[in-house]
Amino acid sequence: MHKxxxxxxxxxxxETKNGLLHAVDGVNFYINEGETLGVVGESGCGKSTLGxxxxxxxxxxxxxxxxxxxxxxxxxxxxAMRKEMQIIFQDPFSSLxxxxxxxxxxxxxxxxxQLCNSDTEMKSRVSELMDTVGLASRLAxxxxxxxxxxxxxxxxxxxxxxxxxxxxxxxxxxxALDVSIxxxxxxxxxxxxxxxxxxxxxxxxDLSVVKHISDEIMVMYLxxxxxxxxxxxxxxxxxxxxxxxxxxxxxxxxxxxxxxxxLLQGEITSPINPKPGCRFAARCVYAKELCSQVTPELxxxxxxxxxxxxxxxxxxxx
Amino acid sequence: MANKKNGQLRDIWRRLKRxxxxxxxLVILILIVLVAIFADVIAPYPYDLQNYxxxxxxxxxxxxxxxxxxxxxxxxxxxxGTRVSLQIGFIxxxxxxxxxxxxxxxxxxxxxxxxxxxxxxxxILMSIPKIxxxxxxxxxxxxxxVNAMIAVAISSIPNFARVVRASTLTVKDQEYIEAAxxxxxxxSRVIFRHIFPNILAPIIVQATLGVGVSIILAASLSFLGxxxxxxxxxxxxMLSAARTxxxxxxxxxxxxxxxxxxxxxxxxxxxDGLRDALDPKLKN
Amino acid sequence: MNDKDKPLLxxxxxxIHYITDNGVVKAVNDISFDLAKGETMGLVGETGAGKTxxxxxxxxxxxxxxxxxxxxxxxxxxxxILEFNKYQTRKYRGNxxxxxxxxxxxxxxxxxxxxxxxxxxxxxxxxLSKAESYVKAAEMLELVGIPSERINEYPHxxxxxxxxxxxxxxxxxxxxxxxxxxEPTTALDVTIQAQVLALMGDLIKKYGTxxxxxxxxxxxxTEICDRVAIMxxxxxxxxxxxxxxxxxxxxxxxxxxxxxxxxxxxxxSRLNPIDGLMPDPTNLPNGCPFHPRCPDKxxxxxxxxxxxxxxxxxxxxxxxxxx
Numbered sequence: 001m002h003k004x005x006x007x008x009x010x011x012x013x014x015e016t017k018n019g020l021l022h023a024v025d026g027v028n029f030y031i032n033e034g035e036t037l038g039v040v041g042e043s044g045c046g047k048s049t050l051g052x053x054x055x056x057x058x059x060x061x062x063x064x065x066x067x068x069x070x071x072x073x074x075x076x077x078x079x080a081m082r083k084e085m086q087i088i089f090q091d092p093f094s095s096l097x098x099x100x101x102x103x104x105x106x107x108x109x110x111x112x113x114q115l116c117n118s119d120t121e122m123k124s125r126v127s128e129l130m131d132t133v134g135l136a137s138r139l140a141x142x143x144x145x146x147x148x149x150x151x152x153x154x155x156x157x158x159x160x161x162x163x164x165x166x167x168x169x170x171x172x173x174x175x176a177l178d179v180s181i182x183x184x185x186x187x188x189x190x191x192x193x194x195x196x197x198x199x200x201x202x203x204x205x206d207l208s209v210v211k212h213i214s215d216e217i218m219v220m221y222l223x224x225x226x227x228x229x230x231x232x233x234x235x236x237x238x239x240x241x242x243x244x245x246x247x248x249x250x251x252x253x254x255x256x257x258x259x260x261x262x263l264l265q266g267e268i269t270s271p272i273n274p275k276p277g278c279r280f281a282a283r284c285v286y287a288k289e290l291c292s293q294v295t296p297e298l299x300x301x302x303x304x305x306x307x308x309x310x311x312x313x314x315x316x317x318x
Numbered sequence: 319m320a321n322k323k324n325g326q327l328r329d330i331w332r333r334l335k336r337x338x339x340x341x342x343x344l345v346i347l348i349l350i351v352l353v354a355i356f357a358d359v360i361a362p363y364p365y366d367l368q369n370y371x372x373x374x375x376x377x378x379x380x381x382x383x384x385x386x387x388x389x390x391x392x393x394x395x396x397x398x399g400t401r402v403s404l405q406i407g408f409i410x411x412x413x414x415x416x417x418x419x420x421x422x423x424x425x426x427x428x429x430x431x432x433x434x435x436x437x438x439x440x441x442i443l444m445s446i447p448k449i450x451x452x453x454x455x456x457x458x459x460x461x462x463x464v465n466a467m468i469a470v471a472i473s474s475i476p477n478f479a480r481v482v483r484a485s486t487l488t489v490k491d492q493e494y495i496e497a498a499x500x501x502x503x504x505x506s507r508v509i510f511r512h513i514f515p516n517i518l519a520p521i522i523v524q525a526t527l528g529v530g531v532s533i534i535l536a537a538s539l540s541f542l543g544x545x546x547x548x549x550x551x552x553x554x555x556m557l558s559a560a561r562t563x564x565x566x567x568x569x570x571x572x573x574x575x576x577x578x579x580x581x582x583x584x585x586x587x588x589x590d591g592l593r594d595a596l597d598p599k600l601k602n
Numbered sequence: 603m604n605d606k607d608k609p610l611l612x613x614x615x616x617x618i619h620y621i622t623d624n625g626v627v628k629a630v631n632d633i634s635f636d637l638a639k640g641e642t643m644g645l646v647g648e649t650g651a652g653k654t655x656x657x658x659x660x661x662x663x664x665x666x667x668x669x670x671x672x673x674x675x676x677x678x679x680x681x682x683i684l685e686f687n688k689y690q691t692r693k694y695r696g697n698x699x700x701x702x703x704x705x706x707x708x709x710x711x712x713x714x715x716x717x718x719x720x721x722x723x724x725x726x727x728x729x730l731s732k733a734e735s736y737v738k739a740a741e742m743l744e745l746v747g748i749p750s751e752r753i754n755e756y757p758h759x760x761x762x763x764x765x766x767x768x769x770x771x772x773x774x775x776x777x778x779x780x781x782x783x784x785e786p787t788t789a790l791d792v793t794i795q796a797q798v799l800a801l802m803g804d805l806i807k808k809y810g811t812x813x814x815x816x817x818x819x820x821x822x823x824t825e826i827c828d829r830v831a832i833m834x835x836x837x838x839x840x841x842x843x844x845x846x847x848x849x850x851x852x853x854x855x856x857x858x859x860x861x862x863x864x865x866x867x868x869x870x871s872r873l874n875p876i877d878g879l880m881p882d883p884t885n886l887p888n889g890c891p892f893h894p895r896c897p898d899k900x901x902x903x904x905x906x907x908x909x910x911x912x913x914x915x916x917x918x919x920x921x922x923x924x925x
Contacts (some may be wrong), residue, residue, distance in 0.1 A: 040789035057500060082502035095493035099515035108511075148879055149649075156497070161499065178818065183862035183875030190872070205791065211871070212864035235866060249796035250822030252713035253863055255376035255844045263800060266791045267761050 003168060005054065005299070006030040006197045010042055010063035012046070012053050022152065023049040025223035026063070028298070031216070033166070036193070036200040036232065038214030040207060040246070046223040047203045051169040055085040068166070083113060086160035090172035092152035098146040101138040101231045102155055106130065109162040113248040127156040134188060137149035157188070167199045186213060207250050211235060222271050222279040225298060228238060229305035239307045239316050242280045286315050333595040340591020346584035354400040359478035361394035366549040375566050383573045387559060392570065396577050402552045403581065405464070407533040410470035414532075415525050418470070418478025423509050423517075425475030425479065437483065440476040448473045452535055456544040466545040470532045481524045485517035498597055501577075528587035530582035553578050554578040607681075609636035610812045611660065611780055616674035616760075618659050620654075621667065627654040627886035631836035631891075632673070634910065639779070642806060642813040645824035645861075647833030648878055652818045656833075657782045660814070661701050662691055678780065696727045700778040704785040706765035710757040710772065716743070716768045717753035720825035723775040741762035742771040747906065767801065774805060781806065781813040799825050820859065824848070832856050836882055838910075841893060842917030852919045854896045898923060 012024040014235045023046040031037045040048045052058045054065060056078055065073045069141040072081055079304040089095035096105055106126050109115075115124040127137050153173060158169055171191070173181040192198060197233055204210050210217055211231055218228040219240065244287060245262040266283045278284070280293040290310050298308045301318065309315070353360060368387035377384040383392035427435040427493025440471055443451065455469035486525035488496065490513065498512045541561075546552040548559070553574040560570035614634050616901055619629040647653050649810050658664050660676055662683055665878055675682045675734040680896055683694055703709045711719060720742050721735035730738060740750035746767040757765055766786060773781060788803070803826045806813050815827055819833040823830050824844060831841035831852065840853040858876035876896040893903040900922060908922045 042793060052496075055500065057496060079502050082500065086499070089493045089501045091493055095497050097494040097498070097512055097516070108498070108503070112502045112504075112507065149877065156680055159497065159501065163475060178877040178880075179820075179859060179862045180648060181879075183864075183873035186864065187875065208794075208864045208866050211866055245793060247794050247866075250817060250866065251795075251799075251823075251825050252866060253820035253824065253848070253860065254865075254867070255824055255848045257824070261796070261797055267763055268791075269792060 001032040001035075002090070003030045004064040005069060005201075007054060008055060008064040008066070009074070010050070010065065011061045012049050012058060013061045015271060022046075022223045022274055024053060025271075027220075027223075027224065027225050028118055029228060030220060031167075031199055031201060032246050034193070034197045035215040036202050036213055038210035038217040039201060039203045039220060040205065040210050040217060042205060042246075043218035044271065045220040046060045046271070047220050048171055048270045051087070051171050051201060051203050055087055055167075055169055055243065056081065067294070083163045084165050085167045085169070086163060086165040087169040087171060088160050091176055092149050092156060093144075093158050093176075095274055098147050101141050101143055101150050102130070102135070102147075105144075105155055106158045106162055109159060113163060115163070125162075129162055132161060132183075132192070135157045139207055140157075146288060147219075148181075149177050152185060153177060153181075153185055154188070157185075157192075161192070161196075165198070166197075167201070170200055172204050173202075175204065178246055182209075189213070191198075206302060207247060208252075219246070222274065224266060224279055225306075225308065226280065227305075227307050228298070229302075237302065237305065237316075239301055239305065239312050241315060242287050246297040254316070261317045278308075286311055319434065324383065330595050334591055337591040337594060339587045340595075341404045342588030343584040343591065346580060347588060350400055350581055350584065351515075353397055354404050355396045357401055361391075363391040363394045365395045365398040365551040367394075368392065374563070374570075376567075377569055384567070384569045387563065389550075392556075392573055395556060396553070397551045399551040399556060399574065399577065400581075401556075402463070402546060402550060403533050403536065405577070406467050406470065406546075407529045407550075408546075409534045410467040410473055410536070411525060411529050413467075413471040414474030415478050415521065415528070418475040419521055421512075422479035422482030422484075423486050426483040427441050427490060427505070427509055427513065430509060432592070433483075440479045443473070443476040444480075448531070448535060449538055450544040452539055453542065453544060456539050460511055461547055463546045463550065464534055466539050467542075470535050471537065473535065474528055474532060477528065478521070478524060480504050481520050482517060485520050486513055489513050489516045489596040519593075523589055523593040523596065526585055526592055530585040530589075531577065533582060533585075603905040608639075608680060609677075610639045611637040611814075613656075613660070613676040614675045614677065616656070616659060616676065618655050618664060618669060619672050620669050622884075627668075627883045628836055628886055629669075629856070629883060630659065631886075633833075633836070633838045634674075634849075635831055635838060635841060637780075637812050637814065639812055640810045641829065642815060642827045643828035643915065644830040645814055645816045645833060646816060646820060646823060646830060648880060650883060650918075652836040653833055654784055654884075655744045655836075656829050657784050657814065657816055658699065660780075661695060661699055661781055662686065663695075663701075668858040693727075696723060696776050696778065698778055699778065699782065700773040700774045701785040702766075702769055702781065702786045702810070704770050704788055706762060706789065709769050710765060712757055715754050715756055716760070716853070720775050722772050723772055727776045732734075736776065739771075742775055745774075745805070747772045747797075763790050763798060766790060766798055770798075770802065770805070774809070774811075775810075777809060779812060782862040783813060784816045785818070786815070790818070795822075796825075802826065820848075820863065832859070835886055836883065838893060838922060839892065840917075840918065842914075846917035850914075850917070852913060852917070852924060853921050854894050854898050854923075858895075858897075865919075894907065 007027060007029050010024055010027045014021040014023055027050060039048045048056065053060050056072060061074055064071055066217065075081055103126050106129055107122055110122060110125060116125055130137055135151060135154050174185050179187060193200060202210060202269055214231045217231045218225050219233045221242050227243045238247055245264045248260065248262045264283050269282055274293055276290040278296050281287040296308045296310045298306045301307045301312055367390060372385050373389040374387055375381050375385040381391050383396060383558035385391055422434050425433040426490055451473045452469040455472055456465055459468060493507060495512055498508050536545055540552045541556035541558040548555065554582065556574040557571055563570050615819065616630055616633050618630040620629055628773050633656065637845065645653050664671060671684060678698060717739045722740035724730050724736040724738045737824060740753055743753060745748045747765055748764060771839050790798060793906050817823060817833060829843050830847050831838045834836050834891055835854045840847060841858045849858065851860060861874035862876065864873060876895050881891055889904045889906050893899050903922055908920045908925060910918050911925050913924050
């Protein structure tokens with residue numbers, strides 16, 4: 001398997017009035033070409049920041065980003081890289097320029113990279129893209145505010161596809177959509193992946209969506225990765241106490257409840273100037289003294305199943 | 319595509335039409351512009367024709383606004399004055415708007431020390447009363463139509479810089495700007511193609527309201543003898559020349575004064591209406 | 603019928619339209635349902651289905667203009683609240699019925715302490731003195747799991763989940779009989795959502811409050827509701843107890859909703875979304891509003907609006923297939 005993207009000890013800190021905010025704090029992972037890595041976590045866990053750092057919309061504080069064999073962490077001329085790495089945003093309302101028509105929005109990347117030699121070529125490329133994402137060609141001259149959320153999200157996808165990227169960061173692309181539309185968009189994204197061999201980094205807070213679309217899943221909590229493994233494996237053998245709690249509280253649309261609920265006490269603590277130790281210790285039911293003193297390292301507990309927890313073996317009886 | 323663009327404009331126009339006062343302002347403004355264009359046709363006499371047998375005539379059927387101390391027809395001078403005043407107002411304001419908007423957009427988009435330098439400089443400009451600033455510039459450059467316009471233009475820069483910077487800051491954080499950067503757009507493309515079209519509304523409003531201010535400023539400069547030179551029929555200059563006669567021949571100040579007032583009022587009414595019509599919060 | 607079986611809330615043929623420049627928005631079209639004392643009903647639907655308008659109607663808070671109640675009645679304890687005068691309406695809101703809004707960030711006044719905002723309600727409705735109302739406010743805070751020492755703090759000092767708890771405390775301060783919760787947990791993270799849902803469940807059980815829970819999430823319904831009503835284009839298309847709707851799903855739209863959901867317990871590789879889009883509420887299709895998207899469409903669907911049909915006790919479906 002070809003590693004398309006590899007991230008080593010990536011850190012992103014923000015200066016705030018109250019101190020240094022550790023949005024992403026030493027994350028390691030890789031994504032194989034043609035696969036989907038799901039990144040799950042609650043608000044403030046740094047998943048969106050991670051997605052933006054990876055495609056250099058934000059500069060990393062420390063660590064390395066290797067894309068297709070090239071270290072892009074400090075790349076100055078990002079034009080070529082932008083063609084390869086794209087992003088689909090969460091909010092289909094704010095991610096489209098309200099003063100541009102649908103065709104203008106999709107043309108924009110083609111114009112910037114001068115990918116078309118004539119207006120006719122541009123036109124046919126735009127209508128081809130609209131067709132790919134399932135937008136009727138009569139909408140070419142519409143403005144975003146005239147369209148519903150699902151169609152707007154399709155425009156965002158077409159814009160990302162225009163450059164023929166290899167890698168796409170999907171930042172909660174279906175969270176703002178209604179369920180019936182959400183399913184349409186998820187199917188579209190999976191079809192496109194199959195057809196064009198895209199590699200996705202799929203960021204979401206919705207565990208059922210992430211399970212549906214991902215090959216690998218990483219669970220983030222306050223800027224650190226707490227668990228990473230194959231998607232099915234995560235749901236079969238959930239090892240980290242936070243992942244367990246997260247999984248147990250998803251409201252499933254069925255009246256036949258099988259799982260035991262673990263209600264977490266308290267809320268996410270602040271990522272500003274975090275103390276050493278496990279970030280989850282304050283809310284963890286298994287926390288002992290060691291947890292608030294030493295930061296747990298990510299360990300391979302089962303084959304290809306990584307967990308960052310001091311007591312993972314005891315908790316799971318391994 | 320033209321159709322849809324018109325669709326957006328039509329929405330704005332529909333909202334504007336509902337605002338009676340703004341429509342009154344617009345109609346008056348159109349009339350004033352027509353008067354400026356057709357001044358040669360409307361004015362019964364040349365603006366500089368001195369008729370010494372008819373000096374300081376009160377308004378009558380022959381001279382409907384009366385004549386001044388040189389026997390010139392005040393009605394004709396007010397009509398021609400429309401040209402001069404509108405010219406000063408619009409040209410100086412356009413220059414000020416352009417320069418101010420670019421500075422404001424740069425300050426807002428890049429932030430950091432660029433922002434600090436530009437905004438502190440505009441702070442300094444703003445801390446000086448407009449008229450004092452304009453007088454200082456005009457007296458340095460010397461009197462004259464062009465210099466007056468330069469003075470007015472410079473003094474309108476800070477307002478635009480501020481408005482545009484504030485709007486840029488809000489637009490900059492929208493995801494579509496991030497999207498533009500993500501598809502590889504450079505800074506100037508982001509500013510001019512993605513930010514500017516979205517902050518046009520406040521610029522237009524500021525400009526409409528600003529033209530009025532500029533006309534008053536230019537008139538004030540002329541009143542103080544720093545603007546256009548006689549015999550050019552500028553409203554402020556006319557007021558200045560007539561002020562000696564304000565006790566007895568008050569009609570001499572009344573008509574140029576009314577002209578300034580009506581023009582500025584019309585612009586303000588329209589500006590307020592445009593602000594409401596363009597405000598996206600009132601949309602839908 | 604004894605008193606216990608008499609519904610607390612009974613909505614009959616409610617029709618609410620918004621009259622705008624761009625046409626008449628048919629937000630709620632002829633809906634009827636009952637809610638028993640102490641019962642919780644989930645009102646599920648997608649954006650624009652008319653859920654919030656229904657709740658605002660029950661609170662008698664429809665903004666007029668542009669909103670207009672075209673037809674129907676809303677009976678609470680047998681009295682039609684739409685015929686209340688100003689004074690009765692004010693008493694009704696807060697004392698009898700109370701509403702929790704979706705966004706806890708904007709539902710609280712940023713310049714008043716949370717204690718004052720809770721106390722204000724009971725001062726106004728129960729005519730308590732200032733000191734009494736603060737004692738009550740402290741009680742309410744403890745009740746929703748916030749230490750009463752935080753009574754003098756301002757909303758910005760609370761996190762999203764805590765703010766929603768404050769909103770719940772305000773809504774329950776007058777011990778209302780009927781609670782309308784409009785997407786109360788949508789803005790919250792799942793772990794916090796679970797906490798808030800558990801809290802709401804405990805409180806309504808404790809006080810015997812009836813609740814209408816508005817949500818787009820079929821999962822949330824199962825956590826807390828006894829019954830569920832599915833809304834589409836201003837109509838309730840299917841309603842019944844959870845087992846009826848979740849296990850014996852009848853209406854094609856409800857089936858479509860379930861098919862659209864990715865599930866953790868399933869291993870399906872593809873979802874089965876409903877084709878097409880929600881109809882424009884200013885221009886609803888004739889006949890059954892779902893017919894343009896319906897996989898089981900019959901010719902008759904284009905012309906006739908289906909009636910509410912009881913297919914098994916307590917399970918109503920609005921579809922010609924079952925008439």
